[in-house]
Amino acid sequence: xxxxxxxxxxxxxxxxxxxxxxxxxxxxxxxxxxxxxxxxxxxxxxxxxxxxxxxxxxxxxxxxxxxxxxxxxxxxxxxxxxxxxxxxxxxxxxxxxxxxxxxxxxxxxxxxxxxxxxxxxxxxxxxxxxxxxxxxxxxxxxxxxxxxxxxxxxxxx
Amino acid sequence: xxxxxxxxxxxxxxxxxxxxxxxxxxxxxxxxxxxxxxxxxxxxxxxxxxxxxxxxxxxxxxxxxxxxxxxxxxxxxxxxxxxxxxxxxxxxxxxxxxxxxxxxxxxxxxxxxxxxxxxxxxxxxxxxxxxxxxxxxxxxxxxxxxxxxxxxxxxxxxxxxxxxxxxxxxxxxxxxxxxxxxxxxxxxxxxxxxxxxxxxxxxxxxxxxxxxxxxxxxxxxxxxxxxxxxxxxxxxxxxxxxxxxxxxxxx
Numbered sequence: 135x136x137x138x139x140x141x142x143x144x145x146x147x148x149x150x151x152x153x154x155x156x157x158x159x160x161x162x163x164x165x166x167x168x169x170x171x172x173x174x175x176x177x178x179x180x181x182x183x184x185x186x187x188x189x190x191x192x193x194x195x196x197x198x199x200x201x202x203x204x205x206x207x208x209x210x211x212x213x214x215x216x217x218x219x220x221x222x223x224x225x226x227x228x229x230x231x232x233x234x235x236x237x238x239x240x241x242x243x244x245x246x247x248x249x250x251x252x253x254x255x256x257x258x259x260x261x262x263x264x265x266x267x268x269x270x271x272x273x274x275x276x277x278x279x280x281x282x283x284x285x286x287x288x289x290x291x
Numbered sequence: 292x293x294x295x296x297x298x299x300x301x302x303x304x305x306x307x308x309x310x311x312x313x314x315x316x317x318x319x320x321x322x323x324x325x326x327x328x329x330x331x332x333x334x335x336x337x338x339x340x341x342x343x344x345x346x347x348x349x350x351x352x353x354x355x356x357x358x359x360x361x362x363x364x365x366x367x368x369x370x371x372x373x374x375x376x377x378x379x380x381x382x383x384x385x386x387x388x389x390x391x392x393x394x395x396x397x398x399x400x401x402x403x404x405x406x407x408x409x410x411x412x413x414x415x416x417x418x419x420x421x422x423x424x425x426x427x428x429x430x431x432x433x434x435x436x437x438x439x440x441x442x443x444x445x446x447x448x449x450x451x452x453x454x455x456x457x458x459x460x461x462x463x464x465x466x467x468x469x470x471x472x473x474x475x476x477x478x479x480x481x482x483x484x485x486x487x488x489x490x491x492x493x494x495x496x497x498x499x500x501x502x503x504x505x506x507x508x509x510x511x512x513x514x515x516x517x518x519x520x521x522x523x524x525x526x527x528x529x530x531x532x533x534x535x536x537x538x539x540x541x542x
Binding site for chain 1 (some may be wrong): 321393394416417419420421422430473474476477478479531532535536538539540
């Protein structure tokens with residue numbers, strides 16, 4: 135992960151070092167300001183079986199703050215927010231590796247350190263029985279569910 | 292010996308006015324392929340799906356919701372889509388409704404939609420931010436988008452789900468009395484022309500003829516009658532991607 139490409143956090147931000155399952159780690163600046171999810175959009179991405187991004191749509195680019203070129207070839211955990219409990223992602227990977235659909239509420243980290251909430255669905259992509267990757271589609275979540283997650287997720291660390 | 296005519300059908304979510312265009316298309320198609328094709332129109336999705344299950348369809352302009360079943364269960368191949376067009380959804384209320392955004396809607400309301408499966412599904416997804424779901428609304432199914440609009444204007448329903456294209460085809464007088472709360476910008480969900488097993492040998496020729504349509508006055512006239520500019524070839528992976536995407540939205 136190339137942390138020097140990240141913009142400096144805005145004043146009042148926090149900083150974290152995230153450690154990922156693949157052994158990599160990343161310094162991330164976090165600003166506690168929410169980017170509202172735009173109405174009517176779906177954020178779509180695809181990854182290879184290892185979780186490396188192979189496709190993003192324009193809504194993904196717009197919400198993440200990264201360019202398409204920065205995203206393609208990068209592990210999907212580039213969006214990982216330190217407020218998300220690692221157990222949530224373990225559950226995600228265990229589910230999709232078993233060939234099942236995973237759904238959940240996720241707080242994502244933007245390039246500028248701000249965050250946005252999504253309701254995400256991830257499914258395995260099978261072609262003639264062979265796994266070629268995963269598709270993830272995020273939609274606008276309800277505030278009620280976000281509030282529940284804001285209360286629950288800190289208890290899962 | 293003459294073969295039994297192939298069967299063409301189109302998704303039942305099209306307004307009766309646009310069916311004339313499909314009859315013209317079918318006449319052009321038979322001449323272009325030098326073969327007999329019968330256009331069958333089904334009144335609703337249930338009867339069309341039954342015909343698909345009975346292997347009674349050879350060529351279909353299909354709703355994206357049915358693409359998975361057609362390809363994975365019935366051996367269809369996706370051939371082409373109308374250039375630059377995708378299925379988008381408008382959620383609208385009557386002009387004097389107090390809600391200014393989706394979040395302003397409340398559970399327990401009456402919702403009008405057609406039996407168009409992809410529009411209903413995408414519309415319900417856009418209502419999720421308001422904690423509205425199938426269990427806390429009263430759904431009223433209409434046989435056309437004009438009737439969805441009438442439901443709103445007569446206050447029989449509080450919110451309506453429209454195929455965006457159909458919403459903007461409503462009369463100006465009707466549209467002026469309605470207010471869109473949100474329009475989807477999904478871009479990758481679209482209808483597509485799909486070829487069944489009995490017509491697979493004509494796939495290459497058919498795609499070529501479709502793509503050549505804008506190059507001849509006759510072909511251009513047929514495109515005009517359908518309201519399309521071009522037909523774009525759809526790669527297998529493109530349609531698999533759309534099916535995967537639909538899978539993430541269903542359930």
